[in-house]
Amino acid sequence: MTVETIAVGQGEYPRHLRTAGFRDNVSGYEICATTPDRSPELWHRYLTGAQEAYRHFGNERVLEYENVVDGASTALFFAATDRAGNVVAGLRIQGPYTWASEVSSLRPWNGRAGAADLNLMMARRIPRGVVEARAAWVARGIPCRNELAAAISRCIAHAPRLLDARYCFATVASFTADRHRASGGLIASSIPPVPYPDDRYRTVPIWWDTRTYRVFADELQYLMMRGELRAMGLAEHRPRRARQPFGHAGEECSAHAR
Incomplete structure (x- = not known):
């Protein structure tokens, strides 16, 4: 897949970003990062x-399809394609936000424990x-599905x-938490999970810094993330030590730099 590098600059409006992408070396799928108006x-x-x-699991309503189909609320989306060009996974990104x-x-979480925190x-x-x-998914029955799910994370x-x-x-x-932790995500562990979108699930909040x-x-x-950033034309920030990067009530974590 031929891609252009996303040009990121301070104050630049995300919808003007150009297309970027990389090949997942484990699953073999191509992953494109682009915007709805460009692609x-x-x-x-x-x-x-x-x-x-989402329909397969009876959760289609959480996509809010009618509200997002025009692309106006999506700053960026990722789409994974196979060799035939079929889209087999993806997610979309909203923000940056101005207000909570x-x-x-x-x-x-409204009306539940942990909402205020x-x-x-x-x-x-x-x-x-x-x-x-938002709206992350990986198609069922495809080769290397678990590996592609890790790439989406x-x-x-x-x-x-x-x-x-x-x-x-x-x-x-909650059953996907380990996969997201592997990519550096931190569960807000003191926030109780909620049964969303229904009682089959325990949904938890997670942050990447x-x-x-x-x-x-x-x-x-x-x-792998370092290589993917290079493929998208992004230099990685210099490593820094982090003992408790969140440091506020409701978030508990500790670690040492590599």
Whole structure:
């Protein structure tokens, strides 16, 4: 896949970014990072795949398809394609946010334990730049599905770098937590999970911090992320030590730099 490098500059509006991408060396799939207005046909194929994946589990409503189909709320999306050009996985990114009230994925905690702490986490990070991963999916029955799912998780970590933000936020099913931890995501462990979108799931909030994710990522995943950043024309920030990068109530983590 031939791609252009995303040009990221301070204050540059994300919807003017150019296309970027990389090949996942483990699964063999090509992954493109682009915007709905630059790649409208790919955008609609990504959404069609998302509908099919979510419909299979009876969760299509959480996509909010009618609200997102025009692409206006999506700053960036990732689409993975096979050799035939079929879209087999992807996710979309919203933000950067201005107010915590914009983050609709916080609503499942309304009226529940942890709501105030989670809103405070969001509000404290927004001045430093917060984007959010939404509608991630991987097609069923494809070769190397688990490996591709790991690559999609790494894309979540790449998203804030591409959009000149510091953090990426997501709400994920608890059974996917280990995969996201491997790419440097940190579960907000003191926030109780919620049964969203229904009682079959325990959904938890998770953060990626571009300044510290390398401390928490699995070594192999981190090495792959470095190569993917280079492929997209992004230099990695210099490593830094991190003992407790979040440091506020409701977030518990500790680690040492590599």
